[in-house]
């Protein structure tokens with residue numbers, strides 16, 4: 414995923430939405446719309462008009478339609494025949510509770526298993542993923558937030574890969590739950606505090622300590638839940 418480069422090219426922040434050209438046009442358009450959805454600039458449930466995006470980004474219809482199709486596959490955009498596109502509604506409180514119950518059942522266990530088989534190469538990959546998240550360069554806050562959400566999904570997915578149960582890994586990745594969780598609230602607190610919790614998980618992996626890894630993962634998921642709960646007030 415080359416998308417992080419969009420926010421890392423050191424250019425001045427963009428205004429309403431003109432695309433910063435970094436990767437391919439299709440990729441940049443996708444990232445820009447993804448960032449607007451994740452940061453709630455496009456409100457959950459609201460109509461998305463292709464013509465408006467064409468004007469806003471000053472591109473043709475093709476990359477916009479491609480991006481919306483990809484976002485539809487990720488559950489962030491819904492398409493209704495003859496009506497068009499709209500942003501997916503927020504997840505319900507009930508689905509939120511279900512998601513966190515599932516994560517608490519599966520991820521601490523997965524972290525313990527990953528810690529038991531941790532090696533230099535795996536640890537390096539996880540440190541790299543965590544490092545990308547902590548980067549502060551890039552002045553577009555919305556892009557930074559959406560990049561963080563994507564990178565956090567990759568970080569957690571890698572840990573489950575190292576836990577070596579593909580069914581659990583697929584179950585957690587199903588419906589791109591990370592995106593829906595991060596979209597509940599657009600606030601720097603969501604990302605800043607998670608960085609410290611990731612450090613604790615990485616420290617447990619560094620000492621290949623399954624119990625500490627499970628404990629750190631549990632604490633991270635519980636804190637993540639508590640950070641996002643106010644979204645339902």
Ligand SMILES: [Zn+2]
Pocket residue numbers: 565568569607611633
């Ligand atoms: Zn995380």
